[in-house]
Every structure is written in C-alpha cells, then in structure tokens.
C-alpha cells in the first residue's frame with residue numbers, strides 16, 4: 001500500500017540495474033551475452049562483461065563436473081539429452097540446451113519469444129541464438145505493462161488459467177523410465193529463483209534498493225544487514241506468483257521486497273492487489289477512526305481503546321479499480337485487523353494532538369525557526385515520523401500517522 005521506486009526511477013538506478021543484470025546473468029542458464037549484451041557493467045567498482053560472467057559460469061561448471069543432482073539427471077533423460085560432459089564447456093552447453101528444451105516444451109510462445117527460431121514446434125538439437133531484446137524485456141518489464149507478446153506467452157489475460165501447459169514427459173535413465181518431469185515444474189531449472197535469492201549479490205541488491213519498511217503493510221522494518229555475520233533482509237514476494245508464472249521468477253519488477261508476514265499471507269493468491277512499484281493507497285484511501293460514542297477517547301483514558309475501531313475508507317471519487325485493489329490488498333494482508341491492533345498508538349496520537357494544539361505548535365515554530373521552521377515539520381518531530389507521502393516508506397505506521405493526524409485536524413476544524 002506504500003509505493004516503492006522502480007529501479008529506473010531510483011536514486012541508485014545504475015547501481016541497481018548493473019548488479020541485477022550481473023546476478024541474472026550468473027544465475028540463468030542462458031549465454032551471458034543474451035542477458036548483458038555488449039554492455040560494461042560496474043559492480044562494486046569491478047567491470048563486468050559477458051566474457052567475465054562466462055568465465056564464472058565455466059568455473060562453476062568445473063566444480064560440478066560429474067556431480068549434478070539426480071533430479072537434473074532425470075531432467076536430461078526426460079529431454080533425451082545424452083552423453084556425459086567431458087569438460088566444463090560441454091557441461092555449460094548441456095545446461096543451456098536443457099533450458100531451451102524445457103522452455104520449448106513448456107510454452108512454444110515463450111520459446112519463440114526468447115529464442116531466434118523459426119520452428120517453435122520442434123525441440124531444438126542445439127541451443128538456438130537468443131533474442132537479447134526480449135530476454136532483457138522479460139527480466140525488466142513492469143508487471144502492469146506487459147506487451148502483447150508477453151501477454152500471449154502466459155495467456156495473462158485475466159482468465160486466471162494456468163498459463164504454462166502441464167505436460168508429462170517420458171524418459172529413461174539406465175533403463176529406468178521417468179515420467180512426471182513436467183515441463184512447467186522444470187522451469188525452476190531455468191528461472192532459478194532459489195539460486196538467485198541466496199547469492200550474496202541478492203543481499204547487496206536489496207541493500208541498494210533500500211526498501212526499509214514493508215510496502216505491503218507499512219508496519220515492519222525490512223532493513224538489509226550483512227555485516228559481522230549478521231544477516232537480515234526483506235523477503236522477495238513474487239507479484240506474479242512463481243508457481244503460475246515461473247518465467248517471471250527472477251524478473252526485477254516482479255520482485256517486491258517485503259516482510260515475511262506479508263510474503264506468507266500473499267503466497268500464491270491471484271487477487272488483484274496493489275502493485276507497489278506503481279500503485280498505492282496514497283491520500284485517496286485513508287485510515288479512519290470510528291467512535292462508538294463520539295470522541296470521548298480524546299481524553300486518552302486507556303479503556304477508550306474499546307470505544308473505537310480503525311477502518312480503511314476511500315474518498316469520494318476514488319476510481320473503482322483502486323477501490324477493488326485496496327479491498328483485495330486489505331483481505332490478503334489482513335490490514336484492517338492488524339491495524340486495529342495498533343489502537344493504543346492511535347490513542348497516543350490523539351493525546352499528543354490534544355495537548356499540542358495548533359496554537360501551541362505555532363508558538364514553538366516561532367520560537368525555534370531554525371529547528372522546526374515549518375508546521376508540518378514540527379508535527380513530524382512531535383510524532384517522530386515523516387508525514388509527507390514520499391517519505392512513508394521510511395518508518396513503520398507512517399501512513400497511519402499521516403491519516404490520523406489528518407482526521408484530527410479535520411475534526412478540530414469542523415467540530
């Protein structure tokens with residue numbers, strides 16, 4: 001419900017996109033030049049090119065030569081990829097071929113989108129060249145602006161169909177028949193989110209993104225800390241769920257840094273919720289207190305908590321689409337219920353504003369013009385909170401504080 005900045009609109013834009021492309025090129029079983037192209041990336045002061053990433057891939061393959069998991073061996077068998085790689089070059093080529101075959105089997109549209117190939121109906125014998133423009137687009141497209149091609153890939157047309165076909169593939173390894181290597185499940189081999197998410201570069205990416213409070217609930221700090229053996233970071237929610245849209249599993253704008261509670265609450269739900277890179281409740285949908293018996297709780301009596309509730313209300317004229325998404329977000333993340341657990345905090349706000357009247361605040365402004373020149377700034381100081389919308393992502397409960405302050409001001413002006 002709080003907006004976060006998409007990478008291209010972020011003060012650390014170059015840092016984020018360079019690190020992301022490097023990480024994606026390291027993780028995806030595609031030729032690195034398909035992800036990086038001819039660009040020179042700068043990551044932690046080091047120049048990264050497709051060639052340097054290729055060398056890292058080969059190093060990794062050298063390590064895993066002859067040590068690939070059983071599941072991987074089964075996948076190779078299911079896709080009739082035979083032969084044991086003798087060196088790291090061959091192992092890498094095998095991984096890239098498996099990726100192409102799995103994608104082709106899962107969705108011919110996706111295959112035709114990512115690879116330069118005329119006949120999407122035929123399983124490839126060797127890795128076809130990739131369409132760099134489309135690979136980049138898949139990785140960086142905003143989820144609310146999928147072009148016609150991308151929509152076709154997943155049939156993402158609001159019909160809520162399973163977008164990738166489930167196919168059972170038969171194969172054999174050492175005479176044993178393997179079934180149920182479903183191509184949609186095997187897409188995990190291609191869009192390797194687990195590997196992406198656990199790398200040190202993913203922690204650094206989150207640090208660069210600087211999302212310090214969960215955008216879904218605005219209740220929980222999500223700072224990234226990696227120093228002195230301490231590891232703390234936000235989780236990544238997949239705005240388009242990983243199980244239904246595996247090909248967006250590592251796409252930058254599908255990854256929403258958020259708190260564990262919200263990530264778990266959302267899970268694979270398909271409800272149309274607010275998309276934090278572009279949508280927010282803003283000042284159209286507000287937290288409001290509703291008192292049972294007038295505003296008696298202004299006095300701050302502890303039992304006053306029982307006399308009011310907190311609800312989300314859309315202003316008149318709010319677009320229907322926004323209302324729907326807010327309603328869904330509220331249900332998915334249990335926002336109303338959770339915020340009603342913060343009534344003691346709301347009472348503090350009322351008590352503070354009861355004691356610190358507008359006149360009193362103005363007097364402080366006049367007395368300390370250097371320290372609290374503006375009225376809003378002083379109110380922020382009073383609440384220990386930035387009240388401007390652009391700053392809500394900096395502190396938990398910032399939107400709640402803003403909205404309740406607004407309500408108190410309105411109630412004072414129209415008693």
Ligand SMILES: [Zn+2]
Pocket residue numbers: 214215216217218219220258259260261262263
């Ligand atoms: Zn949250």
